[in-house]
Amino acid sequence: MADDRTLTPRAEDFSAWYNELVLRAELADHSPVRGSMVIRPWGYGIWENMQRALDDMFKATGHENAYFPLLIPMSFIEREKEHVEGFKPELAVVTHAGGKELEEPLVIRPTSETVIYSMFAKWVQSYRDLPILMNQWANVMRWELRTRLFLRTSEFLWQEGHTAHASEPEAEEETRRMLEVYRQFMQDWIAMPVVTGLKSESEKFAGALRTYTCEAMMQDGKALQAGTSHNLGQNFSKQFELTFQNEEGVEAFAWNTSWGVSTRLVGGLVMTHGDDDGLVLPPRLAPVQVVVVPIFRKEEERTAVVERAHQIRSRLQEAGVRVRVDDRDHLNPGAKFWEWERKGVPLRIEIGPRDLAKNQVVLVRRVTPEGADRKAFLDENEALASIPGRLEEFQRYLLERAVESREARxxxxxxxxxxxxxxxxxxxxxxxxxxxxxxxxxxxxxxxxxxxxxxxxxxxxxxxxxxxxxxxxxxxxxxxxxxxxxxx
RNA sequence: CGGGGCGUGGCGCAGCUCGGUAGCGCGCCUGCUUUGGGAGCAGGAGGUCCCCGGUUCGAAUCCGGGCGCCCCGACCA
Known part of the structure; x- marks a missing residue:
C-alpha cells in the first residue's frame, strides 16, 4: 500500500491499485480460508442492488426463482462427459459426514446443471409442461489456484438461470434473449459497455452446444468475461432423461439453456470506473447515492446545521434518493470527504453555517469532466430538486466515459x-x-x-x-x- | 504447480546484518481546543515478535524444521 491515505496509482501498478481499493473501500476482505473472501456491507450493498435489478429483469422475461441444494452426487457431475472434464480439477468434494466416510462422495456445486436437469426430468412429461424458466441465486465453489477478490475466488455468489424448451430454436432464442438482458443490465446499471458474441469451441462452457458472452474492457486494457449464456442443446437432457411427449405424442428430449453472472461484476465495476482516489460508483448501483456532510464550528451552529442536514435527507428520501448524513463528530469534514470519495459515493452535499445563511448548499460530484468546476454553490431547493436528474446525468457520464475508453483501446x-x-x-x-x-x-x-x-x-x-x-x-x-x- | 516476497499492538512498517529493557506512523480511549479538503496539544490503553525445536547466561534477532498469507507466472468456462 502506498501509505495510509493514498492508493498506488493505476498507472504505476494496476493490480496493486485494484487490491488496495477493494480493501480500503471496504468492499471485501480476505477470509481465513485461502482464496475465499468476506463481502463487506459496502460491497454487498452493491451486489444487492445488482441482484434487485437483474431479478426484476428475469421476472419481466418470465422467469421464476427456486433453490437447489449445495451438494451434488459425484455421479451426477460425471454423467456428462465434457462437463466433468471441464470441472473435475476445480471440484471440492465432501467425503466424510456424520463421522463416517460417505458411500458416494458429494460435490460442492461448481454450477447446478446436473441436479437441476435431473429434477426437471421428474417434473416434465408433456410439451404442455414446457418451457420451464427458472433461476436461482446461490453460492458456488470452484477450487482456484490463483485468486483475486471478486474477480476469481473459490466461493462466489451468482445467479444461474436454467431453462427447458420443446424446440431448438426456442432454446436458442432464450439463450440470445438472456445475453441481451445481461448486455442491457451492464450498460444501463453498471455503465459498463460490453461486446457480445459467440465463444470459440475452445472457450465455450463444458457441456454446451454454444456459449455467448459479454466481454468488458477494463482500464488496464484487459478483457473481463462479465457474463455468459449457454445453449446446452440436448446434452444434459439426454444424460438425465429429461424427455417429454410432443404434440404428435412422440417422446423427445428437451432443449436446455443456462446463463449466469456473478459477484465478479463488482470487480468489473471497480476496474471500469475507479480512479486513483478510489471507487467510483454508478448512481443506480450505489448503496448511498448522496452523502450529506454537515460543517460547523460552534455548538449552536452544529445544532442548526445537523438539523438541516437531516431535513435534506428526508426530502431526498421522499424523492427516492438513497442518502446518508455523516454527522460523526470525531472526524473533520475533509476526512469525511476523502472517505466517501474512496467509497465512490456519486454526489456529496456540504452544508455549513454560511450555506444556511444563504439558503444554499455546496454540491460536489465524485468525478467531473476535464475543466469543469468540481464544486457547485446552489440554491438549496433548486439543488435538491435537481438531484435525481443529476444522478442520471452522472450515470450517463460514466457510461460515455467507459465507451470512449473502450473505443480508445x-x-x-x-x-x-x-x-x-x-x-x-x-x-x-x-x-x-x-x-x-x-x-x-x-x-x-x-x-x-x-x-x-x-x-x-x-x-x-x-x-x-x-x-x-x-x-x-x-x-x-x-x-x-x-x-x-x-x-x- | 513453479518463482519471488512477507509473517512484530487494529492497520502500515522499522528493529534482525553485529543476540542484551520491543519501537515508529496511523488508528483506538480520556480531556481540552478544533471542524469549508485527510485537525492540534496533553495524557493513556493495547504485544504468546506465526508455530515447534535447538544454540546461548540471555533469541524478534543465530541454526533446523513446519505453517500461513500475498504477489508474479503456468493452469482455468
Missing amino acids: SHRGVNSIEELQALVDAPGGGFVYTGWSGDPEVERRIQETTKATLRCIPDPAFRSETPPERCIGGDAPSKMEVVWAKAY
Missing part, C-alpha cells in the same frame, strides 16, 4: 500476428479485431505466442464496417471477424 483491421502481439503487449492493451478462418490451430498458436485469447466472435452490432479478408493466422481467407485480448 479497440483496434480494428489488424492483419498480422506481430501487430496483434504489439497491440496487446502495449501498456493500454485492448481489444484487437482480426479475421479468422475458424481453424482452432490458429487460435491455439496465437494464444501461445501472444498470451491473448480469442474473446469472442462478435455479434453484428460490434463488427467492423469492412469485414476482414484474410485470416490472422496466414493466407487463408477469413470466415469471420474475431476479437482478441489479454483477459482476466
Whole structure:
C-alpha cells in the first residue's frame, strides 16, 4: 500500500491499485480460508442492488426463482462427459459426514446443471409442461489456484438461470434473449459497455452446444468475461432423461439453456470506473447515492446545521434518493470527504453555517469532466430538486466515459500476428479485431505466442464496417471477424 | 504447480546484518481546543515478535524444521 491515505496509482501498478481499493473501500476482505473472501456491507450493498435489478429483469422475461441444494452426487457431475472434464480439477468434494466416510462422495456445486436437469426430468412429461424458466441465486465453489477478490475466488455468489424448451430454436432464442438482458443490465446499471458474441469451441462452457458472452474492457486494457449464456442443446437432457411427449405424442428430449453472472461484476465495476482516489460508483448501483456532510464550528451552529442536514435527507428520501448524513463528530469534514470519495459515493452535499445563511448548499460530484468546476454553490431547493436528474446525468457520464475508453483501446483491421502481439503487449492493451478462418490451430498458436485469447466472435452490432479478408493466422481467407485480448 | 516476497499492538512498517529493557506512523480511549479538503496539544490503553525445536547466561534477532498469507507466472468456462 502506498501509505495510509493514498492508493498506488493505476498507472504505476494496476493490480496493486485494484487490491488496495477493494480493501480500503471496504468492499471485501480476505477470509481465513485461502482464496475465499468476506463481502463487506459496502460491497454487498452493491451486489444487492445488482441482484434487485437483474431479478426484476428475469421476472419481466418470465422467469421464476427456486433453490437447489449445495451438494451434488459425484455421479451426477460425471454423467456428462465434457462437463466433468471441464470441472473435475476445480471440484471440492465432501467425503466424510456424520463421522463416517460417505458411500458416494458429494460435490460442492461448481454450477447446478446436473441436479437441476435431473429434477426437471421428474417434473416434465408433456410439451404442455414446457418451457420451464427458472433461476436461482446461490453460492458456488470452484477450487482456484490463483485468486483475486471478486474477480476469481473459490466461493462466489451468482445467479444461474436454467431453462427447458420443446424446440431448438426456442432454446436458442432464450439463450440470445438472456445475453441481451445481461448486455442491457451492464450498460444501463453498471455503465459498463460490453461486446457480445459467440465463444470459440475452445472457450465455450463444458457441456454446451454454444456459449455467448459479454466481454468488458477494463482500464488496464484487459478483457473481463462479465457474463455468459449457454445453449446446452440436448446434452444434459439426454444424460438425465429429461424427455417429454410432443404434440404428435412422440417422446423427445428437451432443449436446455443456462446463463449466469456473478459477484465478479463488482470487480468489473471497480476496474471500469475507479480512479486513483478510489471507487467510483454508478448512481443506480450505489448503496448511498448522496452523502450529506454537515460543517460547523460552534455548538449552536452544529445544532442548526445537523438539523438541516437531516431535513435534506428526508426530502431526498421522499424523492427516492438513497442518502446518508455523516454527522460523526470525531472526524473533520475533509476526512469525511476523502472517505466517501474512496467509497465512490456519486454526489456529496456540504452544508455549513454560511450555506444556511444563504439558503444554499455546496454540491460536489465524485468525478467531473476535464475543466469543469468540481464544486457547485446552489440554491438549496433548486439543488435538491435537481438531484435525481443529476444522478442520471452522472450515470450517463460514466457510461460515455467507459465507451470512449473502450473505443480508445479497440483496434480494428489488424492483419498480422506481430501487430496483434504489439497491440496487446502495449501498456493500454485492448481489444484487437482480426479475421479468422475458424481453424482452432490458429487460435491455439496465437494464444501461445501472444498470451491473448480469442474473446469472442462478435455479434453484428460490434463488427467492423469492412469485414476482414484474410485470416490472422496466414493466407487463408477469413470466415469471420474475431476479437482478441489479454483477459482476466 | 513453479518463482519471488512477507509473517512484530487494529492497520502500515522499522528493529534482525553485529543476540542484551520491543519501537515508529496511523488508528483506538480520556480531556481540552478544533471542524469549508485527510485537525492540534496533553495524557493513556493495547504485544504468546506465526508455530515447534535447538544454540546461548540471555533469541524478534543465530541454526533446523513446519505453517500461513500475498504477489508474479503456468493452469482455468
